[in-house]
Amino acid sequence: MNGFLAYLAAVEGDDERCVRHVDEALASGVAGTRWTLWARGMLDLGHGRVEAALSRLEPMAGGHHVAETRCVPDLVEAAVRLGAPDRAAGAFTRYREWARYTRQPWAEALVLRCRALLEDSEEHFTAALKLEGRPFEQARTALLYGEWLRRMRRKADARTHLRTALETFERLEAAPWAGRARAELSATGSAAPAAPAPGVLARLTPQELQIVRLAAQGLSNRDIAAQLFLSPRTVGYHLYKAYPKLGVASRGELGTIAL
Template identity: 70%
Template structure:
């Protein structure tokens, strides 16, 4: 069920909207049955893809305001901004694109943030690169906790013991965090001053 909106978007982007009808109908039925506002918002987004009209995008965003699934909201904002730009409403497109970019960056969804940033540039606005984010904003809460301990000089085994994790899990989180911080070693990590 969670893949149905992706199938709708893929069919529309591949210029085969006829192939989106089935997944759209199933997704809409599931959204109605679930009673979840985020599911109804995603169904409205799919409707906007199939029948491009501003009211469908606005309906989706209104439903997203009821809460849940920030990633799905960012996707809706991105698609709405893209549609506005294609409609030659570049100034109007900037607000949903900016919002999508902020959400994607906060969630660590780099490819999606890159797409939103490219769309913003296409509207004539320069979007700040991800480097403009604070260092700690790039990390998951678990990564941040581990990185702070590692920067303070705590060994992987001791970090694992403190956080009730395996040392391999600690190594994995450090492996994921280093590129986000632009470092490649503990020594460089210590120089960032995150262990304070």
């Protein structure tokens, strides 16, 4: 039970509660360890710590326990974001076979989402959203599709899916995922339902603001790049452009600004 509660806390982005339930699950014996690994991986993925998420999920994904099976779509997302889709290939093959056996629309929707990421395919995104899915996972698919559309410079189309995702995440109190959807909406030039950037932050472009906020949270350039589907070099360039606008000289000084 504590392992499952740790996963729910991870979805909400509650680090303290997640770690507490993880510790309690581990203290109770081996039975909860798979859930705790998934929970910690999910917590990392939600907060944009993509490399850490992949390291946690890769060794466990593709097994027969429910957590080992259900974590595969999270593994696929982390692997694709880091530009290492092959690290999820074997687990996804087994997951696809499992989904075919279960014949559940929500499972097939996750297969389609994984294929959309692995094959860079709009067709699979739209097919996944047509199937009846579980609200949190359906919102994640809408978010990923919205991110994909923005990268294709189809900002108006992206906003529709990003707003849908944001509404669901806020209803489910999935704070890190809502924050990601809000940031993506801002990057499309849309006024997301959040306070506008105050003062000095208004000098930044939407992408610079996105990157600076992630950097201020302690994410590395590589993790930021993975979250935003950019190269680490591009992230470094945007930070280099943002620092003079903010009146800071380095990443370590970002904590002095209200972001």
